[in-house]
Amino acid sequence: MPNRLSAPKAKDPIAYSLHLKPFRKFTLDNGINVFAVDAGAEDVLQLEFIFNAGNWYESQNLVAATTNYLLKNGTSEKNAFEINEHFEYYGAYLNRSCYNETATLSLHGLTKHLPELLPVIQELIMDSVLPESELDLYRQNMKQKLLVNLKKCDFVANRLIDEYLYGIHHPYGKYSSTIAYDAIQADSLREFYTQYYKHGQCSIFVGGRLPENIEPLLNQYFGNLPLNQKPIPDIKHPVEAAGEKKYRIINDPDGIQGAIRLARPYPGIHHPDFSKVQVVNTILGGYFGSRLMRNIREDKGYTYGIYSYIQNHMHETAWMISTEAGKDVCEASIAEAYNEMQEMRDNPVSEEELLLVKNYLIGTILGDLDGPFHILGRWKNIILNNLGEDHFQESISQIKEITPKEVQELANKYLHPEEFYELVVV
């Protein structure tokens, strides 16, 4: 008979030494840096082109996102259907995403088809025409989608909290509107495309089972393009945070849940507290066993889930608590969230809880290191944020070393309700 009353002996994950498989870096003829991770058992790869073409660089709302979306919708040789058919025929996915600072084109596919796919990616980077008709369709569909999303309390809350934190003119704080969609002109997209894609700044991240000739192959299609010839413009966006801290919004008079967002500014990923604050955040609301989850979900049953996190921004950022709760228990949920902050300020976390959180975090990172795409993703974060190649090891040691006293100090530094914006959208 096994002993069911006590846990079997387990090795503390913090006793593991973790290694992030190194990347190989090479440079194409035109100066494009390529970061490559050759790993994995399956014959697949991910190839990502990262342009400095996020909404940080646009002078009109939605221009960056719209340009990025329409990259795939027509070149002088191929229409949108032909482009899509080409990638889909080879079982590949070509996605594009626009973020605040960067905008990407990313390919997922079987390694064996790479030679057929690269020329068309080159075509999109050099010869997209951003057709008027595609813009009209995009505009119409996005406006309709927006109208549906505006019915959702969580969608509305996410927009408003960012506006309070950064201001409506800041890339992190601005958002879409039907008026902004209507104002987009094909000409401004083409101008943005020329400056930030065709003659823009790009780096390449590639991971998976790479072909032997990946370097000459990438150089052949991308090494002679007029990219990376000019430095990116140095654009500053001042934060215009709201003065008022508390907001209660009725978005849907018949709504039965409220979206709660509590958020305070946080200095960002380069701040020396960052790795240790991740531990404090995990204890507060960063995992299923967090204090917020245990209190507000598992003890009170107010919500299906409550989480806290640091927004993933390159510049200024914020520490956020986010949940959807029953309309009549929103205020009680907020009060409990503040109680948990107070508890973390007033009392040191027990050694036992802290060890659990450290083990959980290290275990999660360990589990996240085996696939090539995850490894690549971690390097991408480090490289794009200029964190230095020893960042991974450093943050691991910080997680392993943090003491209950430090947790309490950081709670006292950051977890003050009066410094949080407080929003409920029903």
Place this chain on the structure above:
Amino acid sequence: MIQFEQFVLSNGLRVIVHEDHSTPMAVVNVMYDVGARDENREKTGFAHLFEHLMFGGSIHIPSYDEPLQRAGGENNAYTTNDLTNYYCQLPAENIETAFWLESDRMLSLAFDEKSLEIQRKVVCEEFKEMYLNKPYGDAWQKLRNLAYKVHPYSWMTIGAELSHIENASLHDVKQFFHKHYSPVNAILTVTGQVKTAQIKQLAEEWFGDIAPGEKYIRRLPAEPEQKEARKLTVHAAVPVDAFYKTWHISSRTDRRYYAMDLLTEVLSGGASSRLFQSLAKDKKLFANINCYHFGSIDAGLLTIEGKLVKGVKMEDAEAAVEDELRKIRNSLIEPKELQKVKNKTESIITFEDMSLTNRAGSLSFYALLGNTAMINEELERYQRVTAEELQEEAKTIFNQHNSSTLYYYGNPSNT
């Protein structure tokens, strides 16, 4: 090729092991052969509510999550109309912690009144968040109701109504547990940095002494063949009109499944697919349009769903959908298009197999279907589908008598 070994314990628990020595991790997956289709019509939402209760402490262990997290593990679970699946991933060296936790909750739950009380509330909030407080959130409840008159696929896993969850008693919960949560109704799959012999020994040690339980024999009423088209019109406070049409399809183990699955890819597998190209891009009738199925084990549904462009009449949108379906019924698909959806399927399968968790889930699912080796045979079954079979399948499915249509009208002033 995914290698695996399988064996059965004397209490009937099926065990599958897939060794992967390229990772320091292991996944322990327990699939129970119970889903929303096995619920009492008057007490729906139980299989899913149960999934929540499974984290509220077991007979010897007050908390499932804490010891797992301490061992560096993460877990989750999901419930479908067909099955309930629990899985955790942790450093392989600590795998015994997962055996301890999973075996104890198979042995018995703590059945704590407070835990039930709380999880009822949590699930009610989930119900509101996902289905009630969300535009179009109730569409699928209505569609299931319309399409199924007899088979229990007529309700969603979350439950037919909030009151079924609110009224769940501890007695009901215990009965449900004893009926379904036993070795003879479960499949244990372990993947990762493990050895089969080691798993055999651990499985015997931790699960071997659990009473087998009674094999649950599923006797669900088959949905009778639909003889005439069904239609429902609703009005709701949403800004945009939506169109839903659904048709009965074969079961998961029918050989027709593969042609049906490729058919959905032809119709809406990507931006070059037929429905998107014709109805969203060329005719500009839909802002978005999708064709999908859920991979249900019993005879399921294939659905086309889309949001109409403002000003488009529902009848015109439907007629355009029917035009596309007529094309696929009346003419053979070109070899290039067929090859495209097959290549795409190959890619999807390869990407899915990258994750240890997915491999564990798939092995369990195919074992539940009765043939674990299907995990390595699926791709070939897709490759064998011919243009003629695809057309045949389109003719069988896309028949008005076999359809249920939902016109989901928004309120134009509600923008």
